[in-house]
Amino acid sequence: MRYLYGRQDFKTFERGEENCYLMTNGLGGFSSLTVIGSCGRNDHAVLMSCAASEAPNHRYNMIHRLEEILTVGGEEYYLSSQDFAEEGKREEGYLLLSSFVYEDYPQWRFEVGGVEIVKQLVMMPGENTVGISYAVENRSGSKVELKVLPHLQFVPKGKQLSEEQEFSFEPGLIRSGGRSLFFRTNGRIQELPLRFEKDLYYAADACDGRAERGCTAVNHCVTFAAEEEEPQVWELVYGTENAKVSAEEIRDRLVCRRRELLEQAGYEDETAQALTLAADQFISRRASTGGQTILAGFPFFEDWGRDTMIALTGCCMCTGQWETAESILRTFLAYCRDGLMPNLFPEGGQEPGYNTADAALLFIIAVYEYYVRTENREFLRDAWPVMQEIVEKYRVGTDFSIGMDEDGLIHAGQGYDQVTWMDVRVGENLPTPRQGKPVEINAYWYNALCIMEWFSHRLKGEASESGKKYGAMAELTKKSFREKFWNGEAGCLKDVLSEDSAARPDCQIRCNQIWAVSLPFSLLEREQERQVVETVYRRLYTPLGLRTLSPDDPEFHPCYGGEMLKRDLAYHQGTVWTFPLGGYYLAYLKVHNYSEEAQERVRVQLDGITAALREGCIGQLPEIYDGGRPVSSRGCFAQAWSVGEILRVYEWLC
Numbered sequence: 001m002r003y004l005y006g007r008q009d010f011k012t013f014e015r016g017e018e019n020c021y022l023m024t025n026g027l028g029g030f031s032s033l034t035v036i037g038s039c040g041r042n043d044h045a046v047l048m049s050c051a052a053s054e055a056p057n058h059r060y061n062m063i064h065r066l067e068e069i070l071t072v073g074g075e076e077y078y079l080s081s082q083d084f085a086e087e088g089k090r091e092e093g094y095l096l097l098s099s100f101v102y103e104d105y106p107q108w109r110f111e112v113g114g115v116e117i118v119k120q121l122v123m124m125p126g127e128n129t130v131g132i133s134y135a136v137e138n139r140s141g142s143k144v145e146l147k148v149l150p151h152l153q154f155v156p157k158g159k160q161l162s163e164e165q166e167f168s169f170e171p172g173l174i175r176s177g178g179r180s181l182f183f184r185t186n187g188r189i190q191e192l193p194l195r196f197e198k199d200l201y202y203a204a205d206a207c208d209g210r211a212e213r214g215c216t217a218v219n220h221c222v223t224f225a226a227e228e229e230e231p232q233v234w235e236l237v238y239g240t241e242n243a244k245v246s247a248e249e250i251r252d253r254l255v256c257r258r259r260e261l262l263e264q265a266g267y268e269d270e271t272a273q274a275l276t277l278a279a280d281q282f283i284s285r286r287a288s289t290g291g292q293t294i295l296a297g298f299p300f301f302e303d304w305g306r307d308t309m310i311a312l313t314g315c316c317m318c319t320g321q322w323e324t325a326e327s328i329l330r331t332f333l334a335y336c337r338d339g340l341m342p343n344l345f346p347e348g349g350q351e352p353g354y355n356t357a358d359a360a361l362l363f364i365i366a367v368y369e370y371y372v373r374t375e376n377r378e379f380l381r382d383a384w385p386v387m388q389e390i391v392e393k394y395r396v397g398t399d400f401s402i403g404m405d406e407d408g409l410i411h412a413g414q415g416y417d418q419v420t421w422m423d424v425r426v427g428e429n430l431p432t433p434r435q436g437k438p439v440e441i442n443a444y445w446y447n448a449l450c451i452m453e454w455f456s457h458r459l460k461g462e463a464s465e466s467g468k469k470y471g472a473m474a475e476l477t478k479k480s481f482r483e484k485f486w487n488g489e490a491g492c493l494k495d496v497l498s499e500d501s502a503a504r505p506d507c508q509i510r511c512n513q514i515w516a517v518s519l520p521f522s523l524l525e526r527e528q529e530r531q532v533v534e535t536v537y538r539r540l541y542t543p544l545g546l547r548t549l550s551p552d553d554p555e556f557h558p559c560y561g562g563e564m565l566k567r568d569l570a571y572h573q574g575t576v577w578t579f580p581l582g583g584y585y586l587a588y589l590k591v592h593n594y595s596e597e598a599q600e601r602v603r604v605q606l607d608g609i610t611a612a613l614r615e616g617c618i619g620q621l622p623e624i625y626d627g628g629r630p631v632s633s634r635g636c637f638a639q640a641w642s643v644g645e646i647l648r649v650y651e652w653l654c
Contacts, residue, residue, distance in 0.1 A: 028056025129239030131247025297636030314644025339393020543608025558628025582645025
């Protein structure tokens with residue numbers, strides 16, 4: 001999909017900072033700036049690197065931004081745009097920007113005084129290397145000169161550069177903070193006295209209560225000049241590896257990889273194609289495990305077990321990346337402990353973290369989704385003992401008070417444990433306490449039992465006998481689930497059965513119930529499923545996601561923003577999340593028997609998602625929106641499970 005933005009889209013500086021691009025390299029590194037080329041947040045960067053030996057979470061902001069000054073006939077113009085804390089100080093190159101295009105990479109077109117400059121920025125797949133090129137057509141009749149000053153940081157992502165940090169310079173190499181940056185250019189290199197730019201202003205961070213000022217270092221500039229009218233191409237290549245490649249070669253490799261991804265996925269629908277490319281941006285190598293992983297979101301999040309298991313089907317299986325899917329599943333096989341899957345993988349000397357009740361059950365569901373698409377019996381045999389361990393540990397009880405009660409339902413968490421995806425904790429305050437029997441955990445549990453029974457018939461041998469046990473457990477779970485979770489008065493499911501639920505039943509209407517309908521094996525009668533879908537639509541649905549809490553609830557928060565405490569209190573209390581929308585559409589199709597009419601209705605409603613790809617991070621879907629009026633993306637501007645869950649819907653529709 002080609003995204004085109006014209007001057008009407010950045011008629012003001014503030015409008016120009018509303019949207020950004022994202023390119024990733026499969027190692028955790030990325031490049032991301034606003035459409036006017038500015039840094040609107042601390043985590044924006046021309047080059048955010050991550051060494052292969054440290055992938056994917058040890059990222060360094062190497063080149064934060066580019067200062068670009070064009071001289072035409074002795075007159076100076078800024079092509080770069082950047083806001084500063086000092087009043088009246090601002091680079092306003094966006095005033096000369098005629099268009100911004102993002103397809104496989106970002107492209108800016110500037111026009112000034114008879115000179116046209118087309119700037120492209122590309123990132124090498126699998127390497128921490130970026131190429132910047134300027135295609136220049138000089139029809140001014142005057143000498144043209146462009147000075148490019150890279151603003152450096154060489155600090156871990158999210159940290160601030162100190163003026164005490166030292167930088168060394170030699171032609172083709174910059175060193176600082178134990179990091180090296182190589183560069184090549186067809187321009188003239190000039191070393192400059194080291195100076196620090198101390199008052200960059202980050203509007204996006206200011207809105208979220210983060211540090212609103214930043215600092216960069218400048219120690220060299222690259223100058224390009226053109227007198228003749230013949231078109232020229234100027235370029236720079238920066239990377240942590242001393243790669244002898246041109247910006248054009250990087251662009252060709254990037255475009256080739258993206259064409260291969262589209263061919264592999266096989267979608268003809270333009271939005272599905274866009275989501276296929278978006279999904280690949282989250283897939284990364286993980287050095288500590290030697291396998292692949294899925295990063296939860298950019299620019300903030302790392303790879304988490306729960307997020308990976310939810311995103312895996314859409315991001316890998318719905319796009320034909322079977323080897324990647326198996327690699328990720330095998331990584332989880334190796335790290336299962338006491339029936340639990342890690343929510344955080346080992347990092348440095350840190351042990352894996354297992355504080356999640358859903359990742360292990362979602363793993364079994366993911367294996368099922370993988371098997372029905374591939375019929376990879378060898379992998380199923382390898383996974384079977386681990387899946388048996390998961391079910392057994394959940395049956396008898398494991399860490400974090402996760403275990404099965406006599407009624408066949410799973411309880412999880414106690415005290416301050418937050419082991420579901422609604423996991424915010426603010427000191428001793430739990431904005432969304434869900435200790436007890438969460439509805440989606442028990443839906444996952446029932447489906448895991450049904451899947452184990454289903455697998456046992458395909459493995460035969462000793463597994464066939466265990467199938468009877470899993471079937472009996474599933475029937476008990478279903479019976480209790482229908483009796484205890486159904487809220488007939490509201491026509492929906494209770495969110496949590498807590499210890500005192502008999503005296504104070506949980507009647508909050510939340511989005512978690514949708515997975516009891518959307519999953520492969522049904523817990524409810526068809527009429528009950530239909531009522532759940534209708535209640536979710538009436539009380540929680542928006543075209544951009546599902547609200548986490550009904551607006552009618554006194555605990556509903558309509559806005560997400562401000563300092564962290566305020567954001568945390570709103571995070572799961574009404575805020576719209578995109579990823580449950582996939583479950584809603586799949587549930588809607590299911591209760592309407594996947595009819596042509598139902599499919600057409602979903603296609604029309606997905607127009608909201610197609611439009612969302614133009615807002616926030618271009619070509620991506622965000623983490624969240626405000627619960628009251630969801631119009632602008634919040635949180636992570638690119639979220640893996642948002643993309644993956646919507647791709648699952650397109651798999652059904654295409």
